[in-house]
Amino acid sequence: MSKYLSEFREPAVARLMLDEIKGLVTKPWVIMEVCGGQTHAIVRSGIDQLLPTGVRLVHGPGCPVCVTPLEIIDQAIAIAMMPEVILCSFGDMLRVPGSQQDLLSARASGADVRIVYSPLEALQTARENTGRQVVFLAIGFETTAPGNAMVVAQAAKEGLTNFSILVCHVLVPPAMKTLLDSPDNQVQGYLAAGHVCTVMGLAEYEAISAEYKVPIVVTGLESNDILEGLLMILRQLESGRHEVENQYGRSVKREGNPLAREMVGRVFATKDQKWRGIGLLPQSGLTVREEFSGFDAAKRFAVQEIATKESPLCISGIILQGLQRPDQCPAFATSCRPEHPLGATMVSGEGACAAYYHYKKL
């Protein structure tokens, strides 16, 4: 693995691709990288500073922590505060601000909140704590949905009555369509998220590319992946083509991973989904199917109705749609900082504001 990593960051290869990009570009272009992991790789390595003037990268909504609606954070906190509950979550959800507090503050005031690296750990926690209710905060894009579906199916198979998931799964294609439909849209080409397509394949993106006449390159997350993805999309833009190309062939097959999708389909159904900062997008989320509803924490703990309150200063919705850069926000690095964030984009490991904050230019 490590060998691959150095190979995909090799500066000499990067310079060759940058030279080719410079020789290729004849006019300004706006390209969106959909995935927050790509945003971080771009800003961390400095790719955005090396592109020809006129080629502008805008950062997309592909940060699951960032788009998880406030209601879910508040529900998770309310559930975590129940004395019988152990709430398991990925680490970067813990500092995401809810209406009143975050999960870390809930933990400091007595909630049993535990960081896990995989939903399987949460399932194991349930097996080991039969007297407690174990809730896994299951958020993410299509990438993490198969794993979360699998633990629900496994819990059902084992007859576990003390395990449930609080689910907020979002889907990329409906969000891309929403951005493309917007009258404010400036994006002319997309780097699609390699890991999402590893599960989902290319078909959905081929439909979008054809309908909107927009080039899409499925791209990996290393700096040289991103440069190659940019090179491929700029070649399309400069030559007037619009098709789906796959830069990330070492992981993404055209058909994706049908077994993983089948597991997702067994446990989850699509639904209209609210995205934090963006709004309600039709058929853009996943919900637990009726036959597995015993494992749906929102139903088990009856916490659906919660009044939420967003910070009026936070413009993360506009940032998630690529309409402004984080450093254009008046609150950026002033009243909004990682230690007291106003929005999730400042604390998530894939959030654009966090990327700009941590990897500030000199």
Added chain:
Amino acid sequence: MTSFSCPLPIMNHANVQLAHGSGGKLSADLIAAMILPRFANPALNRLNDQAVLSLPPGRLAFSTDSYVVDPIFFPGGSIGDLAINGTINDVAMSGAMPLFLSVGLILEEGLPMATLHRILVDMERCAVEGGVSIVTGDTKVVPRGKCDKIFINTSGIGVVPEGLDLDASRICPGDQIIVSGTVGDHGLAVLTSREQLSFKTEIQSDTAALHRLVSLMLKTSNQIKVLRDPTRGGVATTLNEFASTSGHGIVVEEAAIPVLPAVRGACDVLGLDPLTVANEGKLLAVVAKDDAARLLAVMQAHALGGESRIIGEVVAEHQGLVALRTGLGVKRILEMPVAEQLPRIC
């Protein structure tokens, strides 16, 4: 080495009882059977409430640290190694030769005596190898669940050589920054050995006592401005401390900073930056440019400095800030980590 693997003394209890910290008979038994045989020296053997010490003339360096690492045993070391080496290093970064340590043990009721013994043996080995005496100590036992197995506090005293004043305020533009080896090893060794993590690596903690390396460095150059061991918060934090204390800028080359491939890979999987991960056997030195190459060569010839590298320099620009030049040649700011990334790492 065989003396450091002595068998568990025969105790009447297989596990630590509350009464072992009561100050009564069981406390005395624990100290006599488990602790004194490990750390015996004239000052400790008197079992007074304090150690009375004779020190060579000079200024004292005095430091304290508490160790709460989880798990207590990890690849490359244990809480016992950290408790001795960590405080030796804190004293040594002043240039002082550490001489005496205190040890405070806080034990959780139910801790197996065999576990305590293993840790004490590790502490003995590190103290003997480091040439420091444990001259005073204390043992408390708290009810089950009130601490996690064992917490250790150690304090250390050393004597600073005359005329030596290592301080970040002495840094000037042009000075070179040297790291004594690969960064991030300890943090990743501890993190990836935590049982809930689903992948394992071969990464070992770098826990080591650096005072002899420091002593050698100080003999090599009288132009060393400051030394610091980048523990919690990692290299990024220490560099930022240097920049903010001195008021100068710092530029480091990402490609020059040694990181083990396994550490880099694990950091990528976990979303961590090796530059913000804890080390327990590395130091950062800032030295005048004229002495840098000579100092580097001496460090590289030492067992604890084989992978030493010059990673950057002090500059007059961007005062108080640390810049990282990425592999692609772009400069960006290297920030201190905001929050605790890895709780209970040491």
